[in-house]
Structures are given as structure tokens and as C-alpha cells.
Amino acid sequence: xxxxxxxxxxxxxxxxxxxxxxxxxxxxxxxxxxSVENGLxxxxxxxxxxxxxxxxxxxxxxxxxxxxxIACFIIIIATFxxxxxxxxxxxxxxxxxxxxxxxxxxxxNCIVLGRAEAFASKNxxxxxxADGLGIGVGxxxxxxxxxxxxxxxxxxxxxxxxxxxxxxxxVFPSFQPFTFMVQAPGAFIGLGLMLCAINAIGD
Amino acid sequence: MNxxxxxxxxxxxxxxxxxxxxxxxxxxxxxxxxxxxxxxxxGPAIKTILKGSxxxxxxxxxxxxxxxxxxxxxxxxxxxxxxxxxxESFGKGFGGDIGVMxxxxxxxxxxxxxxxxTHSETPGLGAKxxxxxxxxxxxxxxxxxxxxxxxxxxGSINAISGxxxxxxxxxxxxxxxxxxxxxxxPQLAEQIKAF
Numbered sequence: 001x002x003x004x005x006x007x008x009x010x011x012x013x014x015x016x017x018x019x020x021x022x023x024x025x026x027x028x029x030x031x032x033x034x035s036v037e038n039g040l041x042x043x044x045x046x047x048x049x050x051x052x053x054x055x056x057x058x059x060x061x062x063x064x065x066x067x068x069x070i071a072c073f074i075i076i077i078a079t080f081x082x083x084x085x086x087x088x089x090x091x092x093x094x095x096x097x098x099x100x101x102x103x104x105x106x107x108x109n110c111i112v113l114g115r116a117e118a119f120a121s122k123n124x125x126x127x128x129x130a131d132g133l134g135i136g137v138g139x140x141x142x143x144x145x146x147x148x149x150x151x152x153x154x155x156x157x158x159x160x161x162x163x164x165x166x167x168x169x170x171v172f173p174s175f176q177p178f179t180f181m182v183q184a185p186g187a188f189i190g191l192g193l194m195l196c197a198i199n200a201i202g203d
Numbered sequence: 204m205n206x207x208x209x210x211x212x213x214x215x216x217x218x219x220x221x222x223x224x225x226x227x228x229x230x231x232x233x234x235x236x237x238x239x240x241x242x243x244x245x246g247p248a249i250k251t252i253l254k255g256s257x258x259x260x261x262x263x264x265x266x267x268x269x270x271x272x273x274x275x276x277x278x279x280x281x282x283x284x285x286x287x288x289x290x291e292s293f294g295k296g297f298g299g300d301i302g303v304m305x306x307x308x309x310x311x312x313x314x315x316x317x318x319x320x321t322h323s324e325t326p327g328l329g330a331k332x333x334x335x336x337x338x339x340x341x342x343x344x345x346x347x348x349x350x351x352x353x354x355x356x357x358g359s360i361n362a363i364s365g366x367x368x369x370x371x372x373x374x375x376x377x378x379x380x381x382x383x384x385x386x387x388x389p390q391l392a393e394q395i396k397a398f
Contacts, residue, residue: 064213065210065213068213072214075214075217075221076221082228083225083228086228086232086236089239090239091235093239093243
């Protein structure tokens with residue numbers, strides 16, 4: 001039954017890819033994926049928190065009393081979130097401003113607490129690290145993909161860190177952007193269609 | 204009973220370690236965060252207020268302790284004379300705190316400009332305080348002894364239509380800043396000689 005470290009990592013990329021298979025962590029998935037950049041930035045911040053809290057919780061899993069485990073998990077998670085918040089404010093200020101309130105809201109992201117409770121509190125440090133990183137990378141890729149779909153349809157562009165720009169209008173000059181895709185309804189429609197596609201492909 | 208003690212001990216230790224760690228992260232990133240805010244939030248406001256200055260106001264800055272707050276002052280050299288300073292204060296707006304940067308000419312005791320830095324006002328109404336230059340332009344060349352009020356309250360500033368509370372808040376903040384300015388003018392005049 002025991003899976004190898006590699007399997008623990010790769011399950012987060014497809015079998016248990018968070019927003020599509022587990023359908024968890026939807027608040028930032030819908031809220032910030034107006035562009036690839038925002039999606040990836042949010043995903044990376046979550047990955048850091050996820051990996052950090054998974055490592056620490058699996059280290060402390062025999063010390064934390066069962067009755068107050070959720071409180072302990074939340075303290076650990078909140079600490080990592082505030083670290084991320086400070087680091088982003090210090091080094092990627094503009095991204096920090098765009099993501100706004102969604103960064104502090106990582107604390108209540110069900111994926112993070114879910115992995116802590118369901119995985120890290122029952123497994124050793126190596127599988128927990130692999131699990132955290134895998135789920136985190138899967139989440140980052142999902143947000144990036146949804147962001148890409150919304151940005152290209154809604155705005156006709158694809159920008160990564162400002163350097164790598166692509167403009168759809170240069171290929172199809174008559175392209176008119178579907179502006180609603182970068183607004184709130186576009187998030188639901190985009191996510192719905194991607195869920196549909198992923199379910200159709202199956203395992 | 205043993206369980207109880209264990210819970211308390213674990214939670215206490217976790218919280219204090221987390222507190223200590225966060226305090227050091229906060230200290231470690233403080234300077235860098237301040238730089239980023241200077242660059243992206245205050246920088247543009249300072250540049251509009253101290254337009255035509257030959258130095259870089261963001262590097263030429265100093266701090267003065269005013270009561271229990273430490274304020275940063277930005278020095279602008281206009282026409283070769285370092286006689287203009289800009290600084291930021293906060294007031295209560297309609298949707299939250301409003302940050303207002305004001306520029307004052309020390310020789311003439313005149314406002315050289317006002318600019319809103321941060322706010323959470325209603326887009327399209329109160330947010331115009333930041334976006335519409337004709338509102339902030341009204342403050343230019345007012346004397347520091349004028350009372351800054353909107354026309355409804357008997358002053359000279361035309362409020363943004365539909366956003367009286369925001370307009371009042373900006374006026375109040377400018378007024379408060381001018382009070383601060385008058386209080387610490389001797390100190391400012393002393394500091395500014397270095398530039």
C-alpha cells in the first residue's frame with residue numbers, strides 16, 4: 001500500500017490535482033486567475049506554505065496532542081502565510097498588490113489544512129514533503145492554466161513576468177477579446193469547462 | 204490532567220516560537236518593504252508634488268520624531284534651492300484610511316501640491332480624489348495659514364460631486380498636516396540646511 005516518494009509527488013499533478021480532482025481551494029482559483037502571472041504567483045505562494053507546513057507538522061506529529069491539533073496546525077500555517085506575505089511585499093510588491101487579500105486568505109485555504117490533517121499528521125517527513133510539493137505544484141499549474149485560458153480569451157494576451165509577452169492580435173488581427181472572461185463570470189465558466197475536460201480525459 | 208498540561212505547554216511553545224520567528228521576519232524585511240512602498244506608492248506622488256526638482260527627493264529624505272510617530276520628509280530642490288518638503292499623513296475617509304502627501308514651500312509658507320497616495324474610496328466617486336488632477340490642483344498655492352475646507356463648509360475647495368465625505372477627509376488631512384508643519388517648522392528649517 002505504501003507509495004514511493006515519487007508517487008507521493010506525482011499524485012498531486014494529476015490523480016489528486018487540487019482544484020480539478022479534489023475540488024478544493026476554489027476561492028483563490030476563481031478570484032485571482034485573471035492572468036497567468038497572477039495564477040502562478042498565487043500558486044507559488046500556496047506551494048511554499050503547503051510544503052513548509054507539511055514538513056513542520058509531520059516533524060511535530062508525535063508531540064502535538066490530538067485534542068488541540070487543529071489549533072496547532074493553524075498556528076503553523078498562519079506563521080508561514082505571514083512569512084510569505086512579508087517576503088512578497090518586500091520583493092514582488094506589484095504582485096502582492098494585485099493578489100491583495102488572497103495572500104492572507106491562504107490561512108483558510110482548505111488544501112493546506114486538508115493536507116496537514118489528512119496526510120502530514122500521519123506520515124513521515126519525506127513523504128509529507130513530497131506530498132506538499134506535489135500538491136503545491138499541481139495547484140500552481142492549475143491556476144496558471146486557468147489564468148492562461150482566461151487571459152488569452154478575455155484580453156487576447158499572454159504575459160509572463162512582463163518579458164515574455166504574446167499578443168493574439170498579432171496572429172489573428174480580427175480577434176475581439178471576450179471581456180467577460182477576465183471578469184467574475186469568466187472564472188466560473190473557465191473552471192467549469194476545464195473540470196469538464198479533465199473528467200472527460202479520466203484517469 | 205497530564206493531557207491538559209501537555210496541551211497548554213505545546214500550544215504555548217508553538218505560539219511563542221511563531222511569534223519570535225515572525226518578529227524577526229518583520230524586522231528583516233522592514234527596510235526592503237519601505238523601499239518598495241517608496242518606489243511604487245509614494246514615489247509617483249512625490250514626483251508630481253515636487254515637479255521640477257533637480258535632486259531625487261526619495262533619496263534626499265530625513266526623519267523627525269513628532270509626538271509618538273516618526274515621519275519621513277522628502278526634500279525637493281527647486282531652482283537650486285532646497286526649500287520645499289513633502290510628507291504624508293493619514294485621515295479617515297469614506298471607506299477607510301486615506302493617505303495624503305502634501306508639499307510645502309518653507310520660504311513662502313505655501314502649499315506646492317497635494318496628492319492622494321493610498322485610499323479605499325468608492326471607484327468612480329471618492330476614488331477621483333486620486334485620479335482627477337483638477338481636485339488636487341485646487342490646493343496649490345494656498346497659504347499654510349488658510350483654513351482648508353470644502354465650499355459647503357465655507358472654504359475654497361470645490362468638493363468632488365457625490366463624494367463630499369472623501370473631499371472633506373482630504374481637506375481635514377491637509378489641515379492636520381499643516382498643523383504638524385507649523386509645529387515642527389523650526390526643526391524642518393534646521394534639517395533642510397544640510398541639503
